[in-house]
Amino acid sequence: MSDFQEERTLFTEFLRRRGLKVTRERTALLEEIFSTHRHFDADDLVARMRERGKKISRATVYRSLDLLHECGLVGRVRLNEEKYRYERMRKGEHHDHLICSACGKVVEFVEPRIEELQEDVCRRYDFLATSHSHQIRGTCSACRKKLAASAASRAT
Amino acid sequence: MSDFQEERTLFTEFLRRRGLKVTRERTALLEEIFSTHRHFDADDLVARMRERGKKISRATVYRSLDLLHECGLVGRVRLNEEKYRYERMRKGEHHDHLICSACGKVVEFVEPRIEELQEDVCRRYDFLATSHSHQIRGTCSACRKKLAASAASRAT
DNA sequence: CTGACTGCAAAACATTTGCAGCATA
DNA sequence: TATGCTGCAAATGTTTTGCAGTCAG
Numbered sequence: 150m151s152d153f154q155e156e157r158t159l160f161t162e163f164l165r166r167r168g169l170k171v172t173r174e175r176t177a178l179l180e181e182i183f184s185t186h187r188h189f190d191a192d193d194l195v196a197r198m199r200e201r202g203k204k205i206s207r208a209t210v211y212r213s214l215d216l217l218h219e220c221g222l223v224g225r226v227r228l229n230e231e232k233y234r235y236e237r238m239r240k241g242e243h244h245d246h247l248i249c250s251a252c253g254k255v256v257e258f259v260e261p262r263i264e265e266l267q268e269d270v271c272r273r274y275d276f277l278a279t280s281h282s283h284q285i286r287g288t289c290s291a292c293r294k295k296l297a298a299s300a301a302s303r304a305t
Numbered sequence: 306m307s308d309f310q311e312e313r314t315l316f317t318e319f320l321r322r323r324g325l326k327v328t329r330e331r332t333a334l335l336e337e338i339f340s341t342h343r344h345f346d347a348d349d350l351v352a353r354m355r356e357r358g359k360k361i362s363r364a365t366v367y368r369s370l371d372l373l374h375e376c377g378l379v380g381r382v383r384l385n386e387e388k389y390r391y392e393r394m395r396k397g398e399h400h401d402h403l404i405c406s407a408c409g410k411v412v413e414f415v416e417p418r419i420e421e422l423q424e425d426v427c428r429r430y431d432f433l434a435t436s437h438s439h440q441i442r443g444t445c446s447a448c449r450k451k452l453a454a455s456a457a458s459r460a461t
Numbered sequence: 462c463t464g465a466c467t468g469c470a471a472a473a474c475a476t477t478t479g480c481a482g483c484a485t486a
Numbered sequence: 487t488a489t490g491c492t493g494c495a496a497a498t499g500t501t502t503t504g505c506a507g508t509c510a511g
Contacts, residue, residue, distance in 0.1 A: 170485050170490060191475080206493045211476060227383040229438075231501080232475055247432050258426050266419045267441055274412060275446035276403050283439045285423055290431035326465055326510050347501080362468045367501060387476075388500055 153183040155240075156222055163220040174205050178213045182223065188236045188255055226282050228255070245283035251292035309339040311396075312378055319376040330361050334369045338379065344392045344411055382438055384411065401439035407448035 160179055161171055181197055182189075189197075191210050198205045214235055217223035224236045228248050234255075243264065247256040263283065271278045288296070316335055317327055337353055338345075345353075347366050354361045370391055373379035380392045384404050390411075399420065403412040419439065427434045444452070 168490085172485070172491060174492070204493095207475095208477075208494080209492060212491085225385065227385055229381065229383055247426070247430055249432075250435065256430060256432070258430065260422055260426055263419055263422045266416055266422070270403070270414050270416055271441065271443070274403055274414065276405075276412070276441070276443055277449060278441050278443040279406065280443070281439070281441040283437070285427065285432070285434050285437040287427070287432055287434040287436070293433060324465085328466060328510070330467070360468090363500095364469080364502080365467060368466085 153180075156183050160217065160220060160222060164216070169216070174203075174209050175213050175216070177201075177203050178205065178210065179217070179222075182217070182235075182237050186237065188234050190232055190234055194235075226284075228284060229286070243281070246285070247289070248284060248286050249289040249292055250286055251288050251296070254289055256289070309336075312339050316373065316376060316378060320372070325372070330359075330365050331369050331372070333357075333359050334361065334366065335373070335378075338373070338391075338393050342393065344390050346388055346390055350391075380436075382440075384440060385442070399437070402441070403445070404440055404442050405445040405448055406442055407444050407452070410445055412445070 157176075157179060160175070164171055164175070177198065178194065181194065181201065191207065191214060194210050194214075195205065195207055198210075214223060214225070218225045218235070222238055224238050226234050226236070226246070228234055228246065242259070244257040244259045245263070247258060248254075249256075267278065267281055270276075313332075313335060316331070320327055320331070333354065334350065337350065337357065347363065347370065350366050350370075351361065351363055354366075370379060370381070374381045374391070378394055380394050382390050382392070382402070384390060384402065398415070400413040400415045401419070403414060404410075405412075423434065423437055426432075
């Protein structure tokens, strides 16, 4: 039925180990998050749950996202915005972000050689890394084309 | 007298080009920021100004930091905290951050080979980068030692 | 002189928290 | 049954904004 049995088990185990409960709300949120691949913020999630007819309060959403983040199932980033963005994590895969300042689009990329260099840096500073995030801000090719086009028309 | 004449000129020019004014407050903030190398947040800056006997309102500090950030003199990062952190930028130098989750210490590092790989990634996605930030979260060696020591004493 | 700037207090926001009733184990 | 959970509304903390008086050019 669902293809995220593994995540479900991981979360359940995590909760059990801490004496926490597997509630209807937590399960529903996990399912919703793992049914898509998009980035989202707390409000998106509230809205998506509401669309599915499940009214879950903002407070509960925040509380659950904290738990999911703590157990490593959900990533939490700030893209220099006023708020957090979340994303489901795929096993053992770390990705970084290209953020277009013009249209806001976020593209994920994976560059294993960057990960290696990060490890070098950690060794150099005797630092034990638990997570990392890498963001490159700029303009995507589509937006640059649009900008070029509008510049050309302005110069009639 | 001051060793940041260059920054001062750059900022003045930036303001002039946009029809903005070089006010007492803006100048004072620029001087304060470029007189040290530390990371700081908006409130730190308000406090530092007050210590120097210059009362500048929080609102003005925020407004000025925006301008300094826009013209590239000041970097603005979010280290997954609730607020922005600022740092003076040194010409042509980009650095990234190691953040200790235990003591909150922020260590800057420079790894030119990471910068190169970033450029590769941008080429691959036809993306024009304007800035980037890289954060590695974990525990620094001092904190790990403390943690190890307290674990040992607990196991009397 | 004029348009931009400042300080203040209020507003706006995302996120967190206290509490009373509810549901899981 | 006993904790832990939830929703609500209120609180928090940072950043932004409206406004009336002030200042740079």
